[in-house]
Amino acid sequence: MSLIDRHVGFVRALREAGIPVSVAEGLDAAHALRVIELSERESLRAAYAATLVKKPAYRPGFDVLFDLWFPASTSGMHAERAERPIDLETAPVPELRDHLARLLTGGGDQELREFAQAMVGRFGHQPAATPGRQNWFSYSVMRALSPETLMARILQNVLQGQERGGLAERNARRTVYDNTRRFEEAVATDVRRRIAEDSGIERIARSAVRPPLDQIDFLRITKADLARLRREVHPLARRLATRLTIKQRKGRRGRLDFRRTVRASLQSGGVPLTTHFRPPRPHKPELVVLCDTSDSVSSFAHFTLLLTYALREQFTKVRAFGFVDTVDEITRFFVPGADVVEALTRLTTEADMVRFGRTNYGHSLERFAERYGDAVGPRTSLLILGDARSNYQPPALDVLRSLVGRSRHAYWLNPEPVAQWDTGDSVASEYGAVVPMHECRNVAQLTAFIETLA
């Protein structure tokens, strides 16, 4: 494959994986290729990243594709190896595990990658159904070496009689954990490279790249994604808070400061050239969040609770309410500085949100208006999060209408795709007629929603 074909194929693969690369950016990358040393692989990777990837969420996908299109080495073409204490081709497994343990406590990146490649070569292949072909797997490498079980031994070596449970152990655990992840990643990369050599890059590329974090559906989110999402949500909450504040401030410059204006005019012979204003009084937005915490939206609920938690730290006054078929105030679980995981666990055990266990929007709204109606006032923004699926119970539209009427703004975020609204027991458009409803299935859409608030 010539360099230009490789470049074009790579850019096309990025686009297919959901990473937007404009024509101008593709050209920039091509220009960059002319000025950097192509044999320096990390430099090449950095050049492509600088010109094509303009959002951190796209980086993992980019790295997977880069490793496929510009592999570190190809099978059968090994560079001269550095001196190594053991022979990776023949050494028995316990020795390999010892070597891995050393690498995990502080080996170089290069060494770790080479070791991963050698291990994939030794343990990663299994004969395929069609004779003459091989399948490559990460899990057989992991099963042979099981790096997870090395932790106890490594800790013993590193700590060497120091007290357990302290700072030193914590630090060592962190290092080993990080390096184990790196090792797993290196193995997976090499497995993908070998598959690509056997069956073509394009085929493996399509299945290897997961959608970027901001396009993952809230309803289909995995545990690992959630942990990463937590980091994304904080800046978003901050942004949402500033948006709602700015909206109040626009168009109000504050009152004219007459004295200052006159005093300043003395410099220009009594002509008031510059006008001075009193600073506007900062508006303190209040937020009431009502979120559906039922099982049908549990991943979404998890996310909304994270959002609530993050908002809690940004707004001066946030009250959060959770509901399934009855409603309870959950603000108390989110005291500033509290542990979010702890809060979520306590929330599920202590809060009183469930009567019969089937989502009932109508009843929840009625109870909300009855018990906490005074939470919503002319200074409040009301944010409702849920899929509007009410198990065919009466929706209590009037109650919602009066709540919305009393609030300053109201928004509804729905985690379902628009196409599924109004199917089955969804009453999305009925609620949507009262409160503007936005589809919010992923971080990208949430970001877009926050942008529209401006």
Add this chain to the structure above:
Amino acid sequence: MFDSPAEVAERLAAVDYLSDDAISTSVFLAAALGKPLLVEGPAGVGKTQLAKAVALATGAELIRLQCYEGLDEARALYEWNYKKQLLRIQATSADDDIFSEEFLLERPLLKAIRAPGPTVLLIDETDKADVEVEGLLLELLSDFQITIPELGTIAATRRPYVVLTSNATRELSEALKRRCLYLHLEYPTPERERDIVLSQVPGIRADLAERLARTVATLRALELKKAPSVAETVDWANTLLALGRDDLDEATVAGTLGVVLKHASDQARAVKELGLPDVADR
């Protein structure tokens, strides 16, 4: 400006900025392709410091535009000197041209464009500015020129090296990002952070720097309100040196935690998670 990424790394290291492959390649490409460099990442990873280091390493003048909410054309680009214009009108006949160079007040962007020598233009915390400012920057960033209605277009005599920084509290517009090279800076790896500490704090022992870097990495992995920045790690190293401690044990960490963690809740959290002795007990 530079011949290769390796040279960038070398010259940045000469002014005490330790780079890695991604940093040196991006800095090199920005110079070689003549494009602005957008540096994004959490607070305190050395984004602003990078711009300063580039200026220092190349002997260029650093012009800085600090962005904030409400920043406008008059403070970013240029302004007319109204008072001088008024005096001129009063002093002479009214048909004198009062829109000329003489009455123009340079602001950072215009200054960077017109600077005769090598210049590094740092547009700091771009995400803090309003969306309108981005529009203002577009002409500058793609064509290196500025249009002043009364005077015409002023093109750069010599292209400044532009660095934009952002904490990503707000998504910058596609149009802006398309014009820039993008560098995402994360907290350094413990190995790199150790080297940074060693280069910034002369006289510190290597094993202490190592332990410091590992501890900071552990702290960052906790879910804190504000993760310790690189500058704070360096502060910590200086603190330990000043206190004459040459070991980082639990008691020392607990006693000096305030140097790196600036929220009471973060400190409480670190004490709990790392099993540190309670400061109040001591």
